Amino acid sequence: MTIQKKPAAEPLLAWYDRHHRDLPWRISPAMAKRGVKPDPYHIWLSEVMLQQTTVAAVKAYFAKFVGQWPTVADLAAAPSEDVMVAWAGLGYYARARNLKKCAEAVAFEHGGRFPETEEGLKSLPGIGDYTSAAVAAIAFNRNAAVMDGNVERVISRLYAIDAPLPGSKPAMKARVAAMTPDDRPGDFAQAMMDLGATICTPKRPACALCPFNDVCMALESDDPERFPVKAAKKEKPVRLGAAFIAVDTDGHLLLRRRPESGLLGGMTEVPTTAWTSRVDGETGVEAAPFAAGWQACGTVTHVFTHFELRLGVYRAQVSRGDVGAVHGFWAPVTNLDGEALPTAMKKAIAAAIPTAFSTPKG
DNA sequence: AAGTCGTGGAT
């Protein structure tokens, strides 16, 4: 039985100085040494975008937001609809609603400055355990235990933690807190996450390159991929429905705004039936918003977090005078990029109007 | 406290 050497921050920080990734919102260790400070607005914005989202997907959105709203005050003053349009395609739309609320709180209740403590940050909309610690550490150099999915994987392997997530989370966070240094806590947090993203990967980790390979209990046990242990997940049910693409004689498409809360809250949609199980053979066309010459355009499938959606798509050319009053609004088909359309809706529209978007994603 | 909330890339 060998004695476990304790994982320490110093070797990781030395690794980070050599291997950190250059990201648009990040101040490199070299720049930091020259006294360059990160912009808390940039750190906060990137951290919210990065929640459950890949770095690759975030980059373009981060550039768009910073270009359109250079300061938190600009974002606070922006129309909510503009923010939703800019966020469209990134997913988890409650983040965009909370982003706007948080910007308003900072601009109008905190004098335009973000709180610098974990507690103060966590009191703001859309900022939870992870983001409050990350912003406190990275933007304000506070000693805060930052734990995301990457850190969970690194810690579970360093200590060969057999207890399944999410139950083992508190114990893991205690390990992170014990490791976090008073000097460079922000770099330590980013180093742990970079390590998880590039070395301590879910599959085939590059242990030979890892600064912790002399102290990692999972590596010593010869099966690091076994960690982290996670609770079993349940299967996704299928929901069915029909979507109706109504185009008027001037090339306008009938759209609706979804309720503010819940799935795709505050986003734009085409009229659909309820999304629920449907008896085989029924088309759904009987539930159209109004009578018209509805033509079937096939089916689109979209997978959400906890269910799979299959929408039968129907198209009709209509005269606006014939359909009477409708719930919704008419938008030119040539300007759908100006609408807050989630991906599922773009798929349905593209099935009926192949030329609506340059790509299915828009 | 378990369920709700998107999307796209990697394997």
Place this chain on the structure above:
DNA sequence: TATCCAAGACT
């Protein structure tokens, strides 16, 4: 193709 899962928050 199926599965995982990525810098989680909210209820």
